[in-house]
Amino acid sequence: MKTTHVLSVLLMTSCMSSTQAEVIFYDGFESNTASGWNIAGNVATSGTQAIGNYALRLKQTASAWHTVSTQGYSAVTVQLRMAATALEANDNDRCIAELSSDGGQNWSSLIELTDGMDDASFHTASLSSAALEDNPNLQIRFRSQADDLGDYCWADEVQVTGTAGGLTPAPDIAVSGSLSFGSVALNSTSSSTLTVSNNGNADLLIGTISYPTSPFNVLADNCQQSTLVANQQCQIQVQFAPTQAGAVSDQLLINSNDGDQPVVSLAASGTGSQNPGGVDDFDPLSGNGNVSRSDLSFTTLSSGADPGSLVNFSAYALPANAAAPTNTFEGRLVLTNEATRGGFNEVKDSFRYTGSGDTTRKHLPEFDYHFVQTGSHLVPVERGMLANSHPEWEYILEPGRVWNENADNGYTRAALPFSLQQKNANCMHNGVMTFAFKDDGSITQVAYQIASETCLYFKADMWGLLGATYTPTPVANAQNIKLAHQAEVNARIPVKPISDLAVDYPGTQVANFSSSISSQHMTLYGLYIDGTHYLGGCQTRQGAYPYCEVLRVPSYSTAKSNFAGVAMMRLEQKYGNVMNQSIAGFIGACNSNGNWQDVSLENAVDMATGNYNLSGYMSDEGATHTNDLFLTEDHASKINYACGEYSRKATPGSTWVYHTSDTYIAGTVMQAMVKQQQGSSADIFADILRDELWKPLNVGQSSLATRRTYDSVAQPFAGWGLSYNADDTVKLARFLSIDNGMLNGQQMLDSNELNAALQRNSNDRGLTPTSGFKYKNGFWAKDMSADTGCSDLYVPFMSGYGGISIVLLPNDSIYYYFSDNDEFGWADAALESHNIRSFCP
Template sequence: MLHFSSPGRRPVTSALLLAGGLLLALPAYSATIFSDDFSDGDISDWSTSGNVDAYNNESIRLRDTSTATRGLSTAGFSSVSVDFALSASSLENGEFCYAEVSTDGGSSWSSVLTVENGQDNGTIFTGSGSPAGIDNNTQVQVRFRGTGSTIGDYCYGQSVTVSGTSGATTEPDINAPASLDFGDIAPGNTNTLGATISNTGTADLVINNVSAPSAPFSIASNNCGTVSPSASCQLTIDFSPSADGSYSSSISISSNDPDEGNVTIALYGSASSGGGGGGGSVENFDPLSGSGAVSRGALSFNTLINGSDPGQLVNYSHYALPANAAMPSNQFEGSLELFGEATGGAFDEQKDTYRYTSNQDSTRKHLPEFDFELVQTGSHIFPVQRGSIASSHPEWEYILTPGRVWDENGDNGYSRVALPFALQQKNANCIHNGMMTFLFKDDGSVSDVAYQIAGETCLYFQVDMWGQLDASYTPHSVNNAAALTADYQAEVNGRMPVKPLSALAQDYPGTDPSKFSLPSGKDAASMSLVGFVIDGTHYTGGCVSRQGDYPYCESMPVPSYSSAKSVFAGSALMRLEEKYPGTFGQIIGNYVPDCASNGNWDDVTFENALDMSTGNYKLAGYMSDEGASHTNDLFLPEDHASKISYSCTEYPRKATPGTKWVYHTSDTYILGRAMNQYVKGIEGSSTDIFTDIVIDEVLAPLGISPTAHFTRRTYDSVQQPFAGWGLMWLRDDVAKIGGLYRSGSQSVLDQAELDAALQRNAADRGNDPLADYKYKNGFWAHEISANLPGCSGELWLPFMSGYGGISVLVLPNDTLYYYFADDDAYTWMDAAVESHSIRSLCQ
């Protein structure tokens, strides 16, 4: 039987977290890290070469020249030792059976036990070893190896046990911000910021000294002395300039951290007569060259300033940046607050499959409370908060994305803002896209805010919303505004070059752009975003709404739905396999106690869950289980306990894991939980599978936007990411994420598993959802050779798919095609064939 120490089974740390956050130190103790005696007859978690099988529920049998290898992690353990039991039969001179250990991922091996001719009578020999470097190591491997010359030469691996001392090493670990940016304030004023100094180690952190910064910075308070593990202390620093200018200084903190005895916090700030948030000079970022002579037919100065609500939707062109817009003369930095959201505005239902709005006073017809910080840089303005923002509203949460700022001559000295926003249902993935606009001045003067929603990516609920609300603008310094601005400018400058899809006809003569913009069977009115990436250029379309084209396509967020199964679940598991070989073979039941209780998950691997082949199901028909009870029992509950209980217990065992494809979003939710607990056991309890693995190690290096750093999570203290749905992207994010899979090789994900996901390995294509379809590692594939002239043999085209009408094609000619729509149609063959006409898809 195979065992791993994991959360919920065997503790691997030396401290117990009590109520109130107090850490109680515990003595170090011995623990079993890994063991296998092969009594369950399952060797699927072992990587084998040669002739290897499970023998009589008592050993792993190797014949001829063969190997059986298992990867594991000893992170958090010291004094690690490995115990082997090994026997042999029918060896000749010069033939051996070995039990070996590697501490470098299999590059080199240490022999712990050897059995040779003369010892090959079935006697079980045992041996123990502790090779150098085995402690606290994520790259440990154990191996049985036979060097027989015929199939009649036998080695029997009887058992292997890896044990060690948990929590034997304790030391403090200081964590402090690298810098504090006090922004721009008026001379004679003071801005105060706090710096949290935390101890992420396992022993007391002793702060020996905190140096004083130079004027006009000063330390206002300091409660830092001895900081317990997992606790923190605070420094508060004042910035009080008396004259205009830019200022900088630093604070040095010395402690008993063995690795970072001294850390430095850089301090920045500026002072100007217009300081204090808002006002000041307008940066020359993305400058506008127009004269400001704009003819305006809607949302005029009088409409916004005098509060004369237009009372109807307007064409989105009135929210767009005009061709003759002038560079803004006012600088926005501070908070914008709206009033009357709960009662103001109009609502017109377009489609309501589940009759959400049958109540005439439904809260769903009104906006959530709006009070958010915005920062302007040149002709751009961006929200400090991105992603789906938690709300007290019972139905909606905001998504805020970057917009534009400009001057028009008719606005009487005010500058005009157009701010994209969206509403997202709580706990769901639909996105309803809209726009806001308002006028402002440096001194805090602000008009009403006009808003409207006239489009969405949502199959079952489609509505128009519009209105005009009172507002207030509070100029103030936004914390870390300079760093946020630098990051935003880098985001804009780092976007992939964009052209309209129509330009394909000029850039690639003979191409029909309509095959990409609207494949046969798709509804033009449903196309939120559509794009094709080739040779470093992003050709784009879509952005339609019920009121003309949406004016800021680069800022329109779209939902992932089940394409998250590829980007989140698939990427996470392939990343973990690259870091910790053998992760694909980990057992769900070892990491999710809710699933272990019924016995149906004790032989289901992480790979089985990713491949939708757990063997646990009710209805074998295509998507039959998925629609039967998921809505009420998986998608609607907001807490982890309800979601995981349903997911683990809903389906009985009907097939051997790995043999039968049955689609369950609940299986991906279980996998997300299992991966989260697995990586916490290796890298520490604060590790998060989405933030620390998917974002920091896979997606952020691609240059994705802050919007794409978000995932839906449960609303309780667990905050479990959904894994199978709940991401959101801007169009540049889609192009960049697709590029990770489109490229031939990379070093972030396990290459063999990525090749399998993308159908580059004919021996590992996955199971069959339908005729001519495959599903592997969270990716779909369709065999399309019959549609392509000039191709011989099979051609499996991998793609991602999402509910409502989302498709992302990873084309084997190094191009990418995608659309995000809500017409419940998934036709894309026209685009694939047209890509083939530009550059062959034949492999």
């Protein structure tokens, strides 16, 4: 027998009525309709079970929700009733009534009915809370979570009451206006006024206001340290006065006593322009075009044969004296002869992919993509991981640059960074393309070169010249694509070279941030501290990679943290009681196996399911795992292997065994959960991680994708398959360790579980994979007590195959490196950060 779960709810058995309050909303479904309700799944009105003649019936997996405005009302109370029939315990069936006061971001359960409470009796709940008052977006939802056709949930007598006026006194800050200045001529100015209002019914106390720095300037401010009564306003006037060409960004922070939004952050951005009257002058160039080059000359691009060897990547870079582009690229770029032309040099091939003969792996995939130009930037229309028919490779295209050189005969030169990602895998091979074009569609050949990667088992150089066609044509939604790219560039964290750490923090031994990893195998590394991103690496076998800011690196198992762990904590915060849900209740393949009924989602994320063959580290991740989990392309094959390969050896939650298959199971469970909550089209990555977390964090567009199965299911892998650039790596880590899982003052991740994952709760450290390490909610941690002299100090980190670490340091700094020689060593870097600012409390 199970009992009802109630959160801050008064259970009542008497008939619902309100003699003192006004009815704001009521629905007893007596009209035999569900008018105004949003419906997903099998939902209808029915008289089979009802308080009066009709109630709302939910069958199997379904939901119905309604939005109610309580603006102008205080003492708001929500009352509702729910019943259930034919629920089964072994299927984890349940009927749920819940409430959201923040527009559906987070839900509180009022009633949860399970097996033993399914006798068709109506249970009643009532909730009163200050969060319900004066709320324009209160949402009420009923959900059924069941498998069989005979499982039913019944909802009835939904009532919202309140008292007009008499609101609980509270300030409510609102800010109108924008600090996005666009293009402004050098040595000119543009100003904008922000209006700060108190939309609440108590005094708004505005404290300190942090101003953006030059070239932004606050001209007037009658808001700081002021008090605004209800409906009162004040103004802040900000000026943008650029003296140098290029895009700049900063922020203005307003502190107040608004309990819901104590800090308001407003982004300030603008571009200093040589030619502000031009059609599009984003990130303008000021050189005269007098560029001297020995490699990839206009003659080579126009009429040369395949170059016989690699060149230094400086030939693909934006030169220091580049002039503003005089031609504009918008349309379709198609390459020819990819399958037959080009050079190839094998550096490492552990699995003997290639031999002395020609193979498809030695050539680029077919290339047929659209681009738009904004100022001196060339932006791919198609972003993320681009599936194609090539058997080994897929493209990830990055924004590049366009410029003029005097020797290019009136053509404009372009460079496009790109990566080849191995199909169904996560290795990244980084390259650049370059060509010259005119507005009329004239185009040279396209030179390309790959001379670096992040890949333990396959390293190779590729280069060549390919024929190309450029078809100028308007691109749908071009303006929004340009604006999105400009916003992405402006939102990047300020960057300095890693060597500047010794300047900004005297005495820092910068070498300690890279000395543990072989330099020839280091892709990139960096330290984020005090708002600045100190970036190192980006070296290739042919000099420095010229577009380090968009260099793409793989996630591998850091996705077990950034995807599986974060998604679970988001669902726990949003819906509650998801981590303890049974695997078998959501995955048929696991349910039929028999070893998963007592295994929870949290067990799977912790890789502590109790189901394994060999308990030694990585012992179960051999050839069978590779062939049946990683290399299969459809979801059914992957999940059948993950659920069926291992036998029960230990109690769930007691023994840590490294299994990527467990994380794949966790991702599958969470996909089922979010579909159950939000409808059949919902997606755990797109709707939860991407839209609710990563987009608000201003993660770059190419990172807003994940590897998926190549079938109609399109199941995201969860345990591998993401990709990052350096800026995105820092933003995702900063959100967790420095911002504590909060966005714009709102808690987005379950704080208890996040604190446990980050080793901030000594009573909930997780399991011990090996001496000196912990693993909790998909995150690793290393005991650094003896190293630092700090008491009981575990430092959390993410780890990825081949030599990848993202370390969430306890002094509000972040260290990361991406390498590919199976070298895992970040203690020296952590201790150097500890020397900058102590880890000890």
